[in-house]
Amino acid sequence: MNGRWLPLAGRHWVPLFLMVVFLLMLGLRYVMQLPELGEEVAGQGTLSERRAAVLADLSRDVLLALLAAALLWAFLDTVWFRRARRMVAAVEDMGAGQLERRTGVGGADELGLIGQAVDRMAERLQHNQQRLLYMNNLINRSPAVVVEWHMGAGWPVLRISDGVSQWGYVPTDFTASGRMYRDFIHPDDLDGVMASREPCFSGDEAHATQAYRIRRADGGWAWVEDRTRIEWDGQGAVMRATGILLDITDRRMAERARQEREALVRRFFELPFIGMAISSAADKRWLEVNGRLCEILGYEREELLGRTWVEMTHPDDVATNVDLFDELVAGRRDGYQMDKRFIHRNGTVVHAEMAVRAVHDAHGQLEHLLTTIQDVTERQRNLALVEERSQQLRQAEERLLEANQALERRVVERTEQLRRANQELEAFTYSVSHDLKAPLRGIDGYSQLLQEEYAPRLDEEGRLFVARIRRSVEQMGCLIEDLLDYSRMERRQMTCQDAEVRPLVEQALEACAGDIERLGTRVDNRVGAMRLSVDREGLAVALRNLVGNAVKFSRDSTPPRVEIGAEEADGCRRIWVRDNGIGFDMKYCDRIFGIFQRLHRVEDYAGTGVGLALVAKAAERMNGRVRAESAPGQGAVFYLEFPSS
Amino acid sequence: MNLPSFPAPSLLLVEDNPMDLDLTLRAFERKRFSNRIDVARDGEEALAFMERWDAGEAPPAVILLDINLPKVNGLEVLRQLKEHPRHRRIPVVMLTSSREDRDLLAAYDLGVNSYIEKPVSFDKFIDVAGQIELYWYVLNERPR
Numbered sequence: 001m002n003g004r005w006l007p008l009a010g011r012h013w014v015p016l017f018l019m020v021v022f023l024l025m026l027g028l029r030y031v032m033q034l035p036e037l038g039e040e041v042a043g044q045g046t047l048s049e050r051r052a053a054v055l056a057d058l059s060r061d062v063l064l065a066l067l068a069a070a071l072l073w074a075f076l077d078t079v080w081f082r083r084a085r086r087m088v089a090a091v092e093d094m095g096a097g098q099l100e101r102r103t104g105v106g107g108a109d110e111l112g113l114i115g116q117a118v119d120r121m122a123e124r125l126q127h128n129q130q131r132l133l134y135m136n137n138l139i140n141r142s143p144a145v146v147v148e149w150h151m152g153a154g155w156p157v158l159r160i161s162d163g164v165s166q167w168g169y170v171p172t173d174f175t176a177s178g179r180m181y182r183d184f185i186h187p188d189d190l191d192g193v194m195a196s197r198e199p200c201f202s203g204d205e206a207h208a209t210q211a212y213r214i215r216r217a218d219g220g221w222a223w224v225e226d227r228t229r230i231e232w233d234g235q236g237a238v239m240r241a242t243g244i245l246l247d248i249t250d251r252r253m254a255e256r257a258r259q260e261r262e263a264l265v266r267r268f269f270e271l272p273f274i275g276m277a278i279s280s281a282a283d284k285r286w287l288e289v290n291g292r293l294c295e296i297l298g299y300e301r302e303e304l305l306g307r308t309w310v311e312m313t314h315p316d317d318v319a320t321n322v323d324l325f326d327e328l329v330a331g332r333r334d335g336y337q338m339d340k341r342f343i344h345r346n347g348t349v350v351h352a353e354m355a356v357r358a359v360h361d362a363h364g365q366l367e368h369l370l371t372t373i374q375d376v377t378e379r380q381r382n383l384a385l386v387e388e389r390s391q392q393l394r395q396a397e398e399r400l401l402e403a404n405q406a407l408e409r410r411v412v413e414r415t416e417q418l419r420r421a422n423q424e425l426e427a428f429t430y431s432v433s434h435d436l437k438a439p440l441r442g443i444d445g446y447s448q449l450l451q452e453e454y455a456p457r458l459d460e461e462g463r464l465f466v467a468r469i470r471r472s473v474e475q476m477g478c479l480i481e482d483l484l485d486y487s488r489m490e491r492r493q494m495t496c497q498d499a500e501v502r503p504l505v506e507q508a509l510e511a512c513a514g515d516i517e518r519l520g521t522r523v524d525n526r527v528g529a530m531r532l533s534v535d536r537e538g539l540a541v542a543l544r545n546l547v548g549n550a551v552k553f554s555r556d557s558t559p560p561r562v563e564i565g566a567e568e569a570d571g572c573r574r575i576w577v578r579d580n581g582i583g584f585d586m587k588y589c590d591r592i593f594g595i596f597q598r599l600h601r602v603e604d605y606a607g608t609g610v611g612l613a614l615v616a617k618a619a620e621r622m623n624g625r626v627r628a629e630s631a632p633g634q635g636a637v638f639y640l641e642f643p644s645s
Numbered sequence: 646m647n648l649p650s651f652p653a654p655s656l657l658l659v660e661d662n663p664m665d666l667d668l669t670l671r672a673f674e675r676k677r678f679s680n681r682i683d684v685a686r687d688g689e690e691a692l693a694f695m696e697r698w699d700a701g702e703a704p705p706a707v708i709l710l711d712i713n714l715p716k717v718n719g720l721e722v723l724r725q726l727k728e729h730p731r732h733r734r735i736p737v738v739m740l741t742s743s744r745e746d747r748d749l750l751a752a753y754d755l756g757v758n759s760y761i762e763k764p765v766s767f768d769k770f771i772d773v774a775g776q777i778e779l780y781w782y783v784l785n786e787r788p789r
Contacts, residue, residue: 434713434742437763442664445767449671484743 018069026062030054080111087115094118099126139163145224145245147174147181151238154180166247168217186213186221193226206230211248223252275373277309281329281358281366284308296352296375298345309371314341314349328358329366339376351377422491429487432480440480444473475602482610485541486595489617494535496622501566501575502527504536508543509564512551516562519555526565532573532642534622539640542618542626545611546577546638552605553636554581572641580635589628615640654706655681656777659691659722660740661714665763669709672770680706688717692725695732704735707777709761711740712748720751727756738777 083105090103099122105115139146140162148159157174164171174181185193189212208228213221228243269276275293279286289304297304297312313321317340324336335357342350353374361367447469455463505527509516516523532539547562554560563578584592584599591597595613612626619626619640630636660666666684673682683705685691691710698704708726712719719739727733739752739760749760761773 430743430747437742438662438665441668441763441770445664445668445671445770448767 018073019066022062022065022069026058026065029061030058083107083111083115087111087118090115091118094122094125099129143247147243147245149181149241149243151230151241154182155241157181163245167214167222173217184214186215189213211252214245222247223249275352275375277371277373278359279309279369279371281368284310284325287368293373296344296350296373297342312342314343317341324356325369328356328369331366334358342373349377350375351380425487426491429484432483436480437477440473440476443469444477447473475606475608479608479610482608482614486610486614486617489538489541489614489621492537494538494621496533496535498531498533499536499539501530501532501539504540504543505547505564505566505575507540508547511544512548515548515551519551519560521551521554521560521562524561524563526563527575528566530566530568530573530575534624534642535618538618538622542615542640543575543577545615546640549611549638550577550579550581550636552581552607553583554579557581557635568644571644573644574639574641576637576639578635578637583630583632583634583636584628585632586630589630592628593626655683655703657683657685657691657694657705657708659685659688659708659710659714659719661686661711665711665740668767668770669774672767672774675771676774678774688714688719688722691722692717695726695729698732704732706735708735708737709740709777710737710757712752720748720755723752723755723757 087103087105090101090105093101102119102122103115104119106112107115142161143163143166144161145163145166146159146161147157150156150158157180160171160174162171164174173179174184182190182194193210193212206229208230209225210228211223211225213223216222224245225248226243226245228241230241231239233239269288270290270292272292272295275296276290277286277293278288285306285308286304289301291301294301294304299312310318310322317338321338321340324333324338327333328336335355337353337355340352340354342352344350353376355372357370359367359370447466450458451463451466451470455466458466502525505525509523509525515521547564550562551560554562557580561580564576565578566573566575568574588599592599593612593616596609597613598607598609600607615638616626622642624640624642626638626640628636628638658666658669660669666686670682670684683694685694691708691714710719710723714722723737723739726735726737733756736758737756739749739757740763741749741760742763744762752760761776764770764773
C-alpha cells in the first residue's frame with residue numbers, strides 16, 4: 001500500500017485529524033477566554049457560576065463542532081476521498097502493468113481532470129504496448145534474428161529473437177545457458193568476427209556487416225549475415241550492441257554453385273580440343289576466345305580480343321561467311337556450319353570446321369554468337385594421304401582384278417580342255433562299248449560254237465586252247481563292263497537323296513548271294529537304322545563291290561566271314577565291311593583304290609582291278625571317302641565315310 | 646503254231662556286222678525259229694524293203710534294227726518307218742552294243758518299241774532270240 005504518497009486519502013485518520021483540529025480550536029478559544037474569566041470573576045457572578053457557564057458553552061460548542069466535523073467528513077469522503085481512492089487503485093493496477101485498466105474518475109475538478117489524464121495516458125500506453133507487442137511479434141516471425149549483446153568477454157547474449165528456431169534453438173539457449181555468443185561461431189570464422197568488434201570506433205555508433213557461420217543445434221553450420229550496431233555513450237563506454245542476423249546459407253550455396261558452374265563452364269570453354277569463341281553480333285569482334293583457338297590461329301589472347309574474325313578469314317571465304325552471319329543476325333537462321341579457311345598469324349592457311357550458334361537474351365534479343373572451330377588441317381592432310389593410299393589400293397586391286405581375269409581365262413581354258421578330255425573319254429567309252437564289244441561277240445560266239453560243235457574233232461590240246469580263248473573273252477567282257485561302269489560313275493549326274501542304308505546293304509548281299517552260298521561265307525549284317533544323303537545307285541555300286549571283294553578275298557578262310565556294320569562317330573557316318581580273308585600290306589593302302597591296280601594274280605583272284613577304284617570314285621562323287629585297314633593274313637576292313645549332315 | 650490261212654509272219658533283221666548277223670541267225674536256229682528271216686545289210690536295203698511292202702508284199706511282224714548302219718543310219722530308217730502311214734505299226738526292236746548308247750534315247754523319241762543289248766556271249770544271244778520269239782507271239786500280238 002503506497003498510501004503514504006497520498007496522505008489525504010487515508011481512511012482512518014481523517015476524522016482523527018478533524019477531531020484534533022477541532023480540539024485545538026476549542027482549546028485555543030478556551031485559552032483566549034481565560035483573561036475575560038478573571039475579569040468577570042471580579043465583575044459578574046461567582047466564579048463557579050461562570051465556570052459552569054463556560055463549560056456549558058464549551059460542551060455545546062464541542063457538540064456543534066463534532067456535528068460539523070461529521071458533516072464535513074461525509075462531504076469530503078463523497079466528493080474527494082472516494083474518487084481519490086478509486087484513482088489510486090486504478091493507477092496502482094496500471095503501474096502493475098494492467099494497461100487496460102481505467103480510473104473512471106469524472107468531474108471537472110482537479111481530481112476529475114487528473115483522472116481523465118491518467119486514463120488517456122493509460123490508453124496511449126496500452127496502444128503503444130500493443131504496437132510494441134505487434135512489432136515484437138513481427139520480429140519474432142521474421143527470419144531475421146535480432147540479438148542484443150552485453151559487451152563482455154565472449155559476447156554474452158542479452159536478448160535474442162524467436163527466429164533462432166530456424167537453427168533449432170530457443171532464445172534461452174543463448175541467454176540462459178551460460179554459453180557465450182562466440183561459442184556458436186565457427187572456429188574458422190571466429191578471428192574475423194572478433195577482430196571486427198575489437199577496434200575502437202569513433203563517433204557514438206558504428207555499424208559492421210559481416211558473414212560467418214554459426215553452429216546449428218543439429219551440429220551443422222548456417223551461414224549468417226550479421227549487421228551489428230554498436231552505440232557508445234559520451235564517455236566512450238559501449239551502451240548497447242545489437243545485431244540483425246540473416247541466414248544466408250542458401251544464398252551462399254547458390255553463390256558457390258554458381259561459382260562452380262562458372263568455373264565448370266570456364267573449364268569447358270578452355271578445353272584444349274576445340275577452339276571456342278564468343279563474338280559480337282554487332283561488329284564481328286571476338287569477345288572471348290579460348291586457348292585452343294589462340295593456338296589454332298597463332299595469336300595471343302589479347303591480340304585476338306577486339307579484332308574481328310573477318311580479319312583472319314581467308315579472303316575467298318569471307319563473302320560466304322559474312323552472308324551466313326548476316327542471315328543469322330537478321331534472324332533467318334539460328335546458327336550455321338561451314339568449312340572455312342583461316343589465315344594463321346604466320347601466313348599459312350588453316351582448314352577449319354566452324355559451327356556458329358546465336359545466343360539470345362531473355363527477351364529474344366540477339367546477344368552474341370557462340371562459335372566452335374575445329375582445326376582439320378591435319379585431317380585434310382590425312383585425307384589426302386588416305387586418298388593417295390586408296391588410289392594405290394585401287395591400282396593394286398585393278399592389277400589383282402587383271403590377274404584374276406587372267407586366272408579366270410586360264411580356268412575357262414582349262415575347263416574347256418577338261419571338257420574336251422571328257423568328251424574324248426566319252427567317245428572312248430562309246431567306242432569301247434561299240435567297237436571293242438563287236439569283235440568280242442564274234443570271238444565269243446564262234447569259240448562257243450567251236451567248243452560245242454567241234455569238240456570231238458579237236459584233240460585235248462585244241463580243246464584246252466579253245467577253253468582258254470573262252471576264258472580270255474569272258475575276262476575281257478568283264479573288263480569292258482567294269483570300265484564302262486567306272487566311266488559312267490565318273491560322268492553320271494549324282495542325285496543325292498535320303499536313303500536308308502540297310503536295304504542297300506541287303507541288295508549288295510543279294511547280288512553276291514551266289515558266291516556267298518558257293519563259298520559258305522558267314523555273313524553278319526549288323527547295319528541298324530541309318531539314313532544317308534547319297535546317290536542310291538552310287539552307294540549301291542560301292543557296297544556291291546566292297547561286299548564282293550570281302551567275299552572274294554575271304555574265300556580260303558575257315559569259315560569265311562564277312563561282317564557289315566554302320567555307325568555314326570566323330571562327325572561322320574560310316575559303313576564298314578570286314579572280312580577275315582588274306583588282307584594286304586598297308587603300304588599298298590593307297591594303290592588298291594587306283595584303277596587297274598591289282599595286288600594278286602588273276603589266276604589266284606579273278607578281277608579286273610576296277611572294283612575298288614569304282615568304290616573310291618563313287619565315294620568321292622558323293623562327298624565321302626573310302627579307306628581300308630588291313631595286315632597280311634589278318635583280314636581287312638573297308639570304311640565308307642560320309643559327313644554327318 | 647499253224648496258221649494256214651495266213652502266210653507265216655516273217656522277221657526283218659537289219660544288221661551290217663557279218664559276224665553279229667551270222668551269230669544272230671544261228672541263235673534263232675538254235676531256238677528252232679522257223680519263220681522266215683529277211684536280212685538287210687544296211688539302211689538303204691532296209692528302206693528298199695519298205696518299198697516292196699508298199700508294192701504289196703507282206704510286211705514283217707517285227708523288225709530288229711541295228712543302230713549303226715552304213716549308208717543310211719538306223720535312226721533314219723526308224724524315222725522313215727515311223728512316219729509311214731501303214732508301216733509305222735510294225736514293232737521295231739533296236740539292237741545296240743551298250744545301254745550307254747546315246748542314240749537309244751533318240752530312238753525312243755522316234756517311237757521305237759523296245760531295245761536289246763547285243764550280248765557278248767553266244768549263250769545270251771540264244772536267250773535273246775528266245776525273248777524275241779516270246780515277245781512276238783505272246784506279248785505283242787498284232788491287232789487284226
